[in-house]
Amino acid sequence: MEPLLQGLAFVLQPTTLLWIVVGDIVGIFIGALPGLTATMGLALFLPVTIQIDSLTAISLLLGLYFGAVTGASIPAVLFGIPGNPNAIATVFDGLPMARKGQAGIALGGAVIASFIGGLMSTAALLAASPALARFSLLFGPAEYFSLAVASLTIIASVSGSSLLRGVVMGAIGVLLATVGIDTMTGVRRFTFDNPFLASGIGLVPVLIGMFGITQALDDAARSRDLHQIVTQQLGRLFPSLRQLLGMWRIILESSWIGTFIGLLPGAGASVAVVLAYERAKQISPRPEEFGTGRLEGVIAPEVANNACIGGGLIPTFTLALPAEAAAVPILAALVIHGVTPGPLLFTSQPHFIYAIIFAMIVANVTTCIFQLGGIRVFIKALSVPPTLMPPLVILLSVLGAYALNGWMYDAVVAVAAGILGFILKRAGYPLIPLILGLVLGPMMESEFRRMMIITGGDMTVFVTRPLSLLLLAAGAGSLIRQLVHQRRLAQRGAVSP
Amino acid sequence: MRRLIALISVVLLSMMIPGGLSASQVWPEARPVSIVVPFAAGGGTDIIARQIQRAIQRFTEAPIVIRNMPGAGSGIGTNEVLRAKPDGHTLLLSGTHTVTATLQGLTAGSIIQLDHIASLNWDPFVIAVLDAAPYKTLQELVDAGRQAPGKITIGHAGVGALTHLTAEALNKAAGGPWTVVPFEGGARLIAGVLGNVVTSGVFSQSEVQAQAGRLRPLAVTSLRRTTLFPATPTTTELGFTNIPQGSFRAISGPKGIPMEVRRAIASSVARAMNDPHWIQYARESGLVKTYMANEELERYFAVLTLDLSKLLRQVGLMK
Incomplete structure (x- = not known):
């Protein structure tokens, strides 16, 4: 009990609270600006934290982390540009909701969902850290490969009207991911002796291009009136309690998906949000309305991406193994301050862990308050004439892509991806499988090849390891279900014309 | 009046030139x-x-x-x-x-x-195995690799990076008993060794220090023993030559x-x-x-x- 109170007392000190709030506000801005990622913000703030004591430093970073992940939902809903890769799925229903005049509920719902997801994963961190940490070590190359195959198959088969188109787009994404230095042999692929191409085609520039620029071009082409979104009265921000309670299963399952994917080094929040979105679609009584502006479609990914934070921190604290890229600077902050992460941390310095847990809870609460409080200001600042909207979105996208590394190359990739995305979208090809292919391609390829090096070319390992087999079966299952579904539709169409 | 303003501006502007700058200082400007x-x-x-x-x-x-x-x-x-x-x-x-x-x-x-x-x-780098592994010395790891070719693996943190060259150099110096496995970055390599995907790995000292109790250091690639791992022999002591430090x-x-x-x-x-x-x-x-x-x-x-x-x-x- 005493360490618990010590931890609580520490977090409730005015200076700690102040630093958490500073982290939050900076984080929300970083999250809201496309191109600035949570990882980047944390890395840039790391030197600041060297000057202050370890717990305050971690609290500040946690505030920034939660802020950035939550803030990314703002441009996702209002402009259709995810501020961070973890907000890709928030766009699917967030933007249509804004178009229907429900921007307030979408933005508010996203914050509430983030809050719940953050708290759920904090609870997981508190309750089962050492036990859950072992789970992340159960995942070897075979399991990662199968996870990538399963996610890609599931997404390809459920997004868009045609299974074939989904699979083709997924494959194009995987192909694009092969550009750059091959991580297994160091061979440069499709780089044309260009040092930027040697770094590969960045996920974030493609993301910004295919959401931001594609959307802007699409709007410009349709000359759709975007003005209504930006100047509309936000009205209600809070979804009703009944609405939220009605989604208990989606919220619970999204929390689990977020926490578990967060545990796995290398899988990442962008995978978790897409999986949570698809799962929500399966649970929902009206799956066909997803993508047209359903609140569940915003809630599920926003619960999942904040749950990923807690999930990712579990192996960071208990195994010194940063599962999420953003956990690397947090681990570095621990090490710089002479705190040795590991299971011992839980027994030798329990007050430290409790303080971190309380800091996470406080960070969750304050992020929620500040983002909800600031939303109206944010929107007011954006009351621009309708014809200016598409150029503004394109400007933000190009700037965001450039800000990523300070490379013009990334801005060029974003513009190219935007134009390509526009053409593909017009032709009726879904873009999500392509982006997920880009995310999962490197993992799928390198884990497969790593496994082949270790087993000496024996491929049976993918079906003899139970977890791997289970994942492959899930992928195959969704493929078959979609095939059967399509055949049935075709038959029905033939019988009753 | 105008002169006065000009004079004041000159004085103020000259105050903006940092005082520390003197003719004898060549760097930095x-x-x-x-x-x-x-x-x-x-x-x-x-x-x-x-x-x-x-x-x-x-x-x-x-x-x-x-x-x-x-x-x-x-x-x-x-x-x-x-x-x-x-x-x-x-x-x-x-x-x-x-x-x-x-x-x-x-x-x-x-x-x-x-x-x-x-x-x-x-x-310097540290070659380490899982603490629960039966190998107490680098020589035991070499012997195990010789007895069961292809079974003992050594991971590194990236193709073309120095941990890669170190893993290859060690393997060559030992007569090639191991299979060298690339990982993308130190964190993935740690997960690989902790999860028993690979037998051993080439780590930075701070990585092994953070995993104290779970990773067992077998050798350090420095000329002399380091302050962090005073009990761990160097690769030079163990007779390995041409290993990057x-x-x-x-x-x-x-x-x-x-x-x-x-x-x-x-x-x-x-x-x-x-x-x-x-x-x-x-x-x-x-x-x-x-x-x-x-x-x-x-x-x-x-x-x-x-x-x-x-x-x-x-x-x-x-x-």
Whole structure:
């Protein structure tokens, strides 16, 4: 009990609270600006934290982390540009909701969902850290490969009207991911002796291009009136309690998906949000309305991406193994301050862990308050004439892509991806499988090849390891279900014309 | 009135010129000095760069700024410095990574197109296995590999990086008993060894220290035993030859910096390395201090280039 109170007392000190709030506000801005990622913000703030004591430093970073992940939902809903890769799925229903005049509920719902997801994963961190940490070590190359195959198959088969188109787009994404230095042999692929191409085609520039620029071009082409979104009265921000309670299963399952994917080094929040979105679609009584502006479609990914934070921190604290890229600077902050992460941390310095847990809870609460409080200001600042909207979105996208590394190359990739995305979208090809292919391609390829090096070319390992087999079966299952579904539709169409 | 205003402006403007600037000081001028770190913020090299930056800043008026320019195995940041004006205001956190990047053609110029000014440290690698593993010494790991070919694996943190060359060099020196397995970064490699995907790995000292009790260090790749692992033998003691000593880090700049500016930078680095904060940081991180400047460092880079090019050819990353 005493360490618990010590931890609580520490977090409730005015200076700690102040630093958490500073982290939050900076984080929300970083999250809201496309191109600035949570990882980047944390890395840039790391030197600041060297000057202050370890717990305050971690609290500040946690505030920034939660802020950035939550803030990314703002441009996702209002402009259709995810501020961070973890907000890709928030766009699917967030933007249509804004178009229907429900921007307030979408933005508010996203914050509430983030809050719940953050708290759920904090609870997981508190309750089962050492036990859950072992789970992340159960995942070897075979399991990662199968996870990538399963996610890609599931997404390809459920997004868009045609299974074939989904699979083709997924494959194009995987192909694009092969550009750059091959991580297994160091061979440069499709780089044309260009040092930027040697770094590969960045996920974030493609993301910004295919959401931001594609959307802007699409709007410009349709000359759709975007003005209504930006100047509309936000009205209600809070979804009703009944609405939220009605989604208990989606919220619970999204929390689990977020926490578990967060545990796995290398899988990442962008995978978790897409999986949570698809799962929500399966649970929902009206799956066909997803993508047209359903609140569940915003809630599920926003619960999942904040749950990923807690999930990712579990192996960071208990195994010194940063599962999420953003956990690397947090681990570095621990090490710089002479705190040795590991299971011992839980027994030798329990007050430290409790303080971190309380800091996470406080960070969750304050992020929620500040983002909800600031939303109206944010929107007011954006009351621009309708014809200016598409150029503004394109400007933000190009700037965001450039800000990523300070490379013009990334801005060029974003513009190219935007134009390509526009053409593909017009032709009726879904873009999500392509982006997920880009995310999962490197993992799928390198884990497969790593496994082949270790087993000496024996491929049976993918079906003899139970977890791997289970994942492959899930992928195959969704493929078959979609095939059967399509055949049935075709038959029905033939019988009753 | 107008004259008075003019006079006041002149006085005020002259006050804006920093007082510390005198004719005898050749470096830095009264404008920012940027140190390009060719890796992302938060990584091992970045943390070292920020520590030395703070140490130099303590006695320098001009702001010293760290610029992270990651990409292409440190090639992007190196290119930025290769293109910069040789005035001592754009510097590179260079080292073994610069040698391997230039040798693999990831940069627009070779290692001799940089002026090497002062070295900072060696950061030796540690070969470690799971603490529950039956191998107590490096020799036992070699013997196990000889008895069951293909069964003993050694992981490293990235193709073309120094941990890769170290794994290959060790394997070659031992007669090739192991299978070398690449990972993407240190964190994945740790997960690989902890999860028993690979038998052993080439780690940085801080990584093994963070996993104390779960990873068992078998050897350190330094010439002498390090402060962090005094009980662990070095690869030299164990009779392994031609093994890289770990990551080497230095400060370099674009070719053509005037020699008096280079000397001034080198003496600032030397002074920073006597900073108590830096000394404490270096000791706690197990960094091996090494100070060489200008001509001596240029010669040392030539030796490093020769050694590493042999290893890169051996693994087929250089033709």
